[in-house]
Amino acid sequence: MSNQRSIETICIQGGWQPENGGPRQLPIYQSTTFKYATSDAMGKLFDLESEGYFYTRLQNPTNDAVAAKICEMEGGAAAMLTSSGQAATFFSIINICSAGDHVVSSATIYGGSSNLLTVTLKRFGIETTLVDPDLSQEELAKAFKPNTKCVFAETIANPALVVLDIEKFARLAHSHEVPLIVDNTFATPINCHPFEWGADIVTHSTTKYMDGHGMTVGGCIVDSGNFDWEACKDKYPGLTTPDDSYHGIIYTKRFGKGAFITKATAQLMRDLGAIQSPQNAFLLNNGLESLHLRVPRHCENALKVAEYLSGRDDVAWVKYPGLKGDKYYELSQKYMPKGTCGVISFGLKGGRAAAGKFMDKLKLASIATHVADARTCVLHPASHTHRQLSDEQLMEAGVDPSMIRFSVGIENAEDIIEDIRQALL
Ligand SMILES: *Cc1c(COP(=O)(O)O)cnc(C)c1O
Numbered sequence: 001m002s003n004q005r006s007i008e009t010i011c012i013q014g015g016w017q018p019e020n021g022g023p024r025q026l027p028i029y030q031s032t033t034f035k036y037a038t039s040d041a042m043g044k045l046f047d048l049e050s051e052g053y054f055y056t057r058l059q060n061p062t063n064d065a066v067a068a069k070i071c072e073m074e075g076g077a078a079a080m081l082t083s084s085g086q087a088a089t090f091f092s093i094i095n096i097c098s099a100g101d102h103v104v105s106s107a108t109i110y111g112g113s114s115n116l117l118t119v120t121l122k123r124f125g126i127e128t129t130l131v132d133p134d135l136s137q138e139e140l141a142k143a144f145k146p147n148t149k150c151v152f153a154e155t156i157a158n159p160a161l162v163v164l165d166i167e168k169f170a171r172l173a174h175s176h177e178v179p180l181i182v183d184n185t186f187a188t189p190i191n192c193h194p195f196e197w198g199a200d201i202v203t204h205s206t207t208k209y210m211d212g213h214g215m216t217v218g219g220c221i222v223d224s225g226n227f228d229w230e231a232c233k234d235k236y237p238g239l240t241t242p243d244d245s246y247h248g249i250i251y252t253k254r255f256g257k258g259a260f261i262t263k264a265t266a267q268l269m270r271d272l273g274a275i276q277s278p279q280n281a282f283l284l285n286n287g288l289e290s291l292h293l294r295v296p297r298h299c300e301n302a303l304k305v306a307e308y309l310s311g312r313d314d315v316a317w318v319k320y321p322g323l324k325g326d327k328y329y330e331l332s333q334k335y336m337p338k339g340t341c342g343v344i345s346f347g348l349k350g351g352r353a354a355a356g357k358f359m360d361k362l363k364l365a366s367i368a369t370h371v372a373d374a375r376t377c378v379l380h381p382a383s384h385t386h387r388q389l390s391d392e393q394l395m396e397a398g399v400d401p402s403m404i405r406f407s408v409g410i411e412n413a414e415d416i417i418e419d420i421r422q423a424l425l
Helices: 007-013 039-046 061-074 085-094 111-123 137-141 166-175 229-235 251-272 278-288 291-310 329-335 351-361 391-396 413-424
Strands: 078-082 102-106 127-131 148-154 180-183 201-205 219-223 315-319 343-348 377-379 404-407
Touching (some): 007 061, 007 291, 061 278, 078 085, 078 251, 085 111, 085 148, 085 180, 085 201, 085 219, 085 251, 102 111, 111 127, 111 148, 137 166, 148 166, 166 180, 219 251, 291 315, 291 343, 291 413, 343 351
Parallel strands (some): 102 148, 180 201
Antiparallel strands (some): 078 219, 201 219, 315 343, 343 404
């Protein structure tokens, strides 16, 4: 690790490397296609025999530069951008799961991911068992089946704010010879490096802190390159046996640590096309350039807000993993000692009804279906993002029906607190 540059430098300098006389800023390759001198040169690209660009649905230089930056930030081997965080989750799973396969997932995950796994992927013949991430490794092991192909979880769960014991989950996954896929959206690589704790694949909704300004929906998949697909050859035939749609190429043999991402690009992007636009990748890159400055401020402000709320009589409970006494404080100190995230959740003694009244009176904080943005925003998951879930399912996903999800921005902390104070009057 010693020869790696620091995360602050990667935020600024990672990815795009200009050539002599080339543009210093990342160019937007606003082009669907790329020109070649000979028919043969183009043909080799279609066979994955040489590297290069031919059609933006598969790869684009702007996107690749931004993916390379996020890859370096996570300490990964290969990465790709996707059109959204949902697409990143979807691709990371179906790249190694087919009909008849099974996924073990933490129950405390983003509502969209929970829908994807338990409703849509189920329709495709991929089954998911949701587990309480706080159970012991022995208890969790009971969820595994012979056809389990991966474990999925979030470093800090949105909106439950459960901090994942990444080492426990990595041991669990690896003892069953499957990879651990971790959604690192909330912690970001500024605060947590899941690969250092044994995660194999990391996904992001770049829509959140990475963009940070509520401008672009996007996602990213990063592969550590550490999972040995060949060692469990029969489980992952898509990676370890010939791909007929590319003249019998075997991804693990031909691409080594790049196998997972190359397969996802060559097959899934080709066939499903959830590509990020180069324009959006450019805006995302701009966001990444200040991620190392924004994230610490989000955390600092969130802690102040959490402490303020904890001191109020009309507040029933406050959850923030960075707050001393929080159920996940110790785990957060282990996995993200620099800070957790800017999102806190709390419930008012008046429950559901009081939540609505409080939100309507906020002036600085806006009601928005968004989190992890420079601007403070607020949402009531039971009425908004998670409204498709029953109260029982809500509790299982770690979402109290009274829960207010408060995403603390990077405005002045005292101003945010004053807004909360006047709304609670
Ligand atoms: C928002 C979010 C997603 C989905 O990302 P989109 O970019 O909205 O598709 C996935 N995981 C987490 C943790 C999220 O917060």
